[in-house]
Amino acid sequence: MVFIKRILLFIRQNGKKLRRKWLTLPFLLLFPIIIIGLIAFIAITFFSQEDRDPIQVGLIDQDQSEETQLVLHLIEESAQLGSYIDIQVLSEPEAKKKLKADQLSGYITFPEEFTSDLYTGHSVTLPITGNPSKPGESYMIKELLDTVSRHIRAAQANIVTINYYAKQLPMDTDERNNMLFQQFTDFIMYTLGKDKTAKEETVTNQATSSPIEYYTLAGWFVILTIWLIAFYSFLTDDTSHRLNKRMRLYGVTELQRLLAKMATAFLVVITLAGVSFIALQQLLDLTLYQEDYLRIGIIIVLYSLTFLEGMAILEALIRSRKLCLLMQSVFTFTVLLLSGGIIPIFYFPGYVQSLLSYIFAAQSYKWLQEIILNERFYADYLPLSLMTGAGMLILIAMSLVKERYKP
Amino acid sequence: MRYILQTRLMHWKKHWLALLFWLLFPLAATTAILFITNTVKEDSSIPVGIVMEDQSDEAVNLLESIKSTEFIQVSELDKRDALQQLKKHQLDSVFVIRNNYGSGIRQNNRNQLIGAYQSDLSFAYTPVKEMLLSYIQQETGRMKAVHTIQDLAKHYDKEDHFTEEDITAKADKVQSSQDLLNTAFTFGKNKVEKDDEPELISIWGLWIIFTLLSTLLLFDWIVHEKRASVKSRFAFTRYSFKHYLILNSILYTILGFMVDMGTISLFWILFHEKISIWSWIVFRMLLNTAVFLFANWFKHFFVYYTSAFAVTLVLAVGSGAILPISGITDKWPWTKIVNPLHPILNDGYWNVTSWFIVILAILWYYRKENFHAAR
Numbered sequence: 001m002v003f004i005k006r007i008l009l010f011i012r013q014n015g016k017k018l019r020r021k022w023l024t025l026p027f028l029l030l031f032p033i034i035i036i037g038l039i040a041f042i043a044i045t046f047f048s049q050e051d052r053d054p055i056q057v058g059l060i061d062q063d064q065s066e067e068t069q070l071v072l073h074l075i076e077e078s079a080q081l082g083s084y085i086d087i088q089v090l091s092e093p094e095a096k097k098k099l100k101a102d103q104l105s106g107y108i109t110f111p112e113e114f115t116s117d118l119y120t121g122h123s124v125t126l127p128i129t130g131n132p133s134k135p136g137e138s139y140m141i142k143e144l145l146d147t148v149s150r151h152i153r154a155a156q157a158n159i160v161t162i163n164y165y166a167k168q169l170p171m172d173t174d175e176r177n178n179m180l181f182q183q184f185t186d187f188i189m190y191t192l193g194k195d196k197t198a199k200e201e202t203v204t205n206q207a208t209s210s211p212i213e214y215y216t217l218a219g220w221f222v223i224l225t226i227w228l229i230a231f232y233s234f235l236t237d238d239t240s241h242r243l244n245k246r247m248r249l250y251g252v253t254e255l256q257r258l259l260a261k262m263a264t265a266f267l268v269v270i271t272l273a274g275v276s277f278i279a280l281q282q283l284l285d286l287t288l289y290q291e292d293y294l295r296i297g298i299i300i301v302l303y304s305l306t307f308l309e310g311m312a313i314l315e316a317l318i319r320s321r322k323l324c325l326l327m328q329s330v331f332t333f334t335v336l337l338l339s340g341g342i343i344p345i346f347y348f349p350g351y352v353q354s355l356l357s358y359i360f361a362a363q364s365y366k367w368l369q370e371i372i373l374n375e376r377f378y379a380d381y382l383p384l385s386l387m388t389g390a391g392m393l394i395l396i397a398m399s400l401v402k403e404r405y406k407p
Numbered sequence: 408m409r410y411i412l413q414t415r416l417m418h419w420k421k422h423w424l425a426l427l428f429w430l431l432f433p434l435a436a437t438t439a440i441l442f443i444t445n446t447v448k449e450d451s452s453i454p455v456g457i458v459m460e461d462q463s464d465e466a467v468n469l470l471e472s473i474k475s476t477e478f479i480q481v482s483e484l485d486k487r488d489a490l491q492q493l494k495k496h497q498l499d500s501v502f503v504i505r506n507n508y509g510s511g512i513r514q515n516n517r518n519q520l521i522g523a524y525q526s527d528l529s530f531a532y533t534p535v536k537e538m539l540l541s542y543i544q545q546e547t548g549r550m551k552a553v554h555t556i557q558d559l560a561k562h563y564d565k566e567d568h569f570t571e572e573d574i575t576a577k578a579d580k581v582q583s584s585q586d587l588l589n590t591a592f593t594f595g596k597n598k599v600e601k602d603d604e605p606e607l608i609s610i611w612g613l614w615i616i617f618t619l620l621s622t623l624l625l626f627d628w629i630v631h632e633k634r635a636s637v638k639s640r641f642a643f644t645r646y647s648f649k650h651y652l653i654l655n656s657i658l659y660t661i662l663g664f665m666v667d668m669g670t671i672s673l674f675w676i677l678f679h680e681k682i683s684i685w686s687w688i689v690f691r692m693l694l695n696t697a698v699f700l701f702a703n704w705f706k707h708f709f710v711y712y713t714s715a716f717a718v719t720l721v722l723a724v725g726s727g728a729i730l731p732i733s734g735i736t737d738k739w740p741w742t743k744i745v746n747p748l749h750p751i752l753n754d755g756y757w758n759v760t761s762w763f764i765v766i767l768a769i770l771w772y773y774r775k776e777n778f779h780a781a782r
Binding site for chain 2: 031035038039041042043044045046047048118121123124125126127128129130133136142145146147149150151152153154155156157158159160161162164165166169170171179183186187190191194195196197198199200201202203204210211214233234236237320321322323325326329344346347348349350351352374
């Protein structure tokens with residue numbers, strides 16, 4: 001009874017603290033939203049590449065043959081990812097000057113005897129020079145050239161083979177060379193048309209899980225988690241060792257204060273979660289049934305409790321405030337990363353995936369996704385409740401043991 | 408200065424473990440994150456659904472070659488299941504090997520041999536498709552060469568002279584025995600080795616963010632000592648409190664430089680990554696000045712700690728150290744001159760924020776001392 005009374009006392013005290021420092025509350029509320037907004041903004045500007053300038057690539061053609069023209073065409077056509085490149089033929093000093101002036105992202109050199117080496121099967125190296133001040137674009141050029149040279153390599157093996165057999169036939173050299181050029185052109189054209197091999201289709205699940213819905217839900221989940229750590233940390237204060245000792249004399253344990261802090265943070269964040277969820281639903285225009293709200297509510301309650309237990313366990317374990325905050329931040333990042341909100345879990349390595357069913361965040365997020373995005377009418381609370389219970393037991397054990405060995 | 412050093416050494420002696428931890432934290436955390444991301448990157452695989460409508464030898468060969476690709480994890484499904492799973496975002500992409508695949512390859516007809524399905528959340532569809540197409544391309548290319556050679560032979564009345572098996576064997580041999588066409592990538596003055604792929608995360612970006620955090624947390628002595636009851640006694644010593652703070656932060660800055668030097672040489676040895684020395688020196692000086700001013704602003708150390716983490720998070724997200732912000736800097740170039748981490752991330756020295764920090768520091772130094780012995 002005394003135990004609960006004390007917890008209630010501390011909850012009331014925490015509530016007072018929140019009211020006293022109400023000026024910081026809007027900041028706490030907005031901080032995660034600003035962070036998520038910033039990330040979304042960076043992502044959107046990064047991926048909307050339409051109005052970006054084309055990548056400037058220089059080309060030094062020391063071979064000057066018809067074949068190099070074809071290869072040039074192949075490079076232009078192979079530029080993937082929707083971004084396009086602008087190739088300009090230059091002399092070597094010109095290219096070097098433009099690279100220095102940041103007018104080029106890199107340049108490619110076709111060496112002398114490029115074509116004849118290709119036909120005879122001699123090894124050829126295509127030098128690419130990147131611009132150190134534009135590393136991303138330089139590596140894009142390199143990737144592009146690697147793709148192109150892989151195509152040429154495959155074609156080249158065939159041409160060298162044709163050349164080998166043609167030599168055994170009564171053909172004169174001019175005729176053979178003409179035929180080889182014909183074949184080279186054919187193979188390049190053939191490579192350009194490679195997309196004909198596949199019939200491409202995009203499958204969408206318009207109703208619920210478009211990327212916008214997917215990432216809005218993830219964003220909400222991240223905001224919720226940052227609120228949890230922010231309010232929990234806000235309620236932590238620098239009570240001196242002396243005051244702590246005096247409180248211990250009155251029989252106040254650390255566990256009581258931790259639980260009170262958890263409870264206060266929980267009550268605040270659950271309220272915020274409810275309000276923000278309604279906003280989320282309006283925003284995404286989700287259709288949910290009455291039971292769904294109950295299910296989502298239960299999952300969020302269990303998730304928040306387990307998360308706060310993690311915070312409290314770390315606080316009971318680590319005495320240095322700095323280190324404790326660092327560990328709590330690391331905990332938060334790990335939880336968010338493993339939840340599957342940021343990176344879908346099926347991209348994780350197998351051993352991580354098999355571990356995920358034991359991680360409360362992954363479980364919670366999985367069921368949230370199932371209910372909200374995949375319209376399922378079921379959620380399995382058992383693993384999640386077990387984890388919440390286990391977390392509570394660990395917290396109690398940790399803080400009791402710590403209390404006993406406190407100086 | 409000697410007394411300052413002596414008293415600080417006494418303090419460090421008592422807290423050497425914490426000091427060492429926070430000094431080495433940027434190095435350790437950067438290395439750990441690089442190690443983890445590299446391991447996960449190597450071990451992670453793309454889940455791809457394959458639907459086999461054709462069971463010919465050619466189709467089975469294709470399946471085998473997809474299965475042997477390292478980064479792809481194949482599940483064989485029927486079409487309905489595969490598309491259902493793709494819709495629920497449980498597969499990255501689905502490829503259907505159509506029932507005309509084998510005959511198409513043999514007859515040198517390559518149109519629509521496979522069906523390729525992606526969802527609107529497929530991150531790896533393009534590289535997987537390219538891989539598949541280049542394999543098919545190689546197969547059909549071989550067939551094309553065989554047809555060409557046999558046609559030639561027919562033209563010179565030497566039919567049956569060259570068999571299909573001979574020709575494909577020869578072509579395979581040519582392709583595997585000779586290093587036919589390579590690319591050599593140079594980047595500035597250094598040649599980039601084949602295996603030196605760019606890291607997923609910039610190593611210096613990570614290190615800068617962790618250095619920022621650790622410097623902020625190391626400078627908490629300012630918040631602690633400003634609160635100390637001994638503060639009023641400074642009026643009776645040779646040093647004013649202001650000079651005490653400045654001299655001590657110089658000590659911390661020297662310590663920072665020493666640890667940085669170790670880190671930079673270690674990164675060079677371990678990862679062959681280097682940084683412009685002058686921008687590092689300027690960065691370190693400005694960082695410590697900024698942190699010094701920032702810490703002077705706080706009265707409660709827990710508020711200081713949480714603010715330190717908040718500032719670090721904002722800069723980690725928004726400065727371009729970890730997330731690519733080229734989309735923003737291309738559109739709004741002025742963001743480059745107000746981003747405090749832009750100079751160090753781009754081998755520069757300073758921008759507007761640097762001058763802002765310097766001006767603030769001068770203002771701080773020449774403002775009126777607001778305590779006296781009488782108080």
